[in-house]
Amino acid sequence: MDKQQILMVHKNIVDKEGVFLKSIEQLEKCIKYYERAATPFITPEMRVVLEEIVKYERDVETVVHSGFKHFERCRLEWFPDYLSASDSSEYIQALRLTYQQKFNKLGHRDVLGALMGLGISRQKIGDIVVLEEHIDIVVDASMAVYISANLDKVGRAGIRIAPIELDALREHTPVMRCVDDTVKSLRLDAVIASAYHLSRQEAQQLIKGGSVRVNYREMLQTSHLLLEGDLVSVRGKGRFMLESVEGETKKARIRITLSHFDT
Known part of the structure; x- marks a missing residue:
């Protein structure tokens, strides 16, 4: 795998945070050292490109960790074909946010801003689904405890946030x-x-x-x-x-x- 050539060909999706570069480096690690590796949360554009690249690596398997069935952002896990995929809970965690909706109305941008206000980069945050009763979020598993302990307000709204099982996530049906x-x-x-x-x-x-x-x-x-x-x-x-x-x-x-x- 020629990392520099890949970055040149796909320069249109090379991002300021270096997520695409980190993902390529993780894939390179898996190929060279036969180690399990995973991307940060990536965009749909990056996922399509990375899945196309890995098709030509015969000894590498890919699995998607997203939480939601219908998703935008996800993490890709790569591993040698003689191993099995990890449980998604090793890479991602679901959180449920509730608040008094009588006095506030929160949206995707509000929640994302509050999370990033804690010093968390976008690559650690997956999909945020705003529902009538609550808001479901998928995050990097390593950040779940920190978020649960420190996020108590979004905008002017006091919130409660707690981990839930991945299979308890509620799907958002697009209009x-x-x-x-x-x-x-x-x-x-x-x-x-x-x-x-x-x-x-x-x-x-x-x-x-x-x-x-x-x-x-x-x-x-x-x-x-x-x-x-x-x-x-x-x-x-x-x-x-x-x-x-x-x-x-x-x-x-x-x-x-x-x-x-x-x-």
Whole structure:
């Protein structure tokens, strides 16, 4: 594995905190010394790239530790293929935050800010899911006791926080808005133009400007053909999934259904 070459090829996701570099170094450790290793919490973009890289390492197994079934951030564990995966509790811990909702309304940003205000870096924090009754958080297992002992306030709200079992985590069901339309083709620029009521030229500018990701990968090709189930994110506009392709109209246009993720 050529670390420098990997960093050069994927320089678009090299981050200021050095999370991607640390992850590559952990993978290198596993390959060279046949040791179990794990990443910090990584973004979906990093996960896609790292899983692609490790495909070519025949003696290395990968497992995802996330807590939630539907997740954004996770930790990857790597280990020699003659070993077994660790229990997720060795790497991640679930915490449940409760507070008086009659007088306060907390959101994702409030909780993340409070955690980072304790001196905890973003790479130690996984997903934060805001529910009606409480807020569920996944963190690096090594930070759980510190957070439980020191986090007693988020914004102006006094809070209680306690560890829970990973299988007690509550899933957040994303709010989806389905829209039916027709497009001339399944090219990325055509579908983005349909999704956000843009001209084809405006959609192409977004793609060429690096604002578009398909399945968490940056996509610069305007002619890239989408498939059912592909997830498209456009910086500043949101995310949608190509839910279904229903065949052609009499005018040879393609019927599609897009599911927009409401924020």
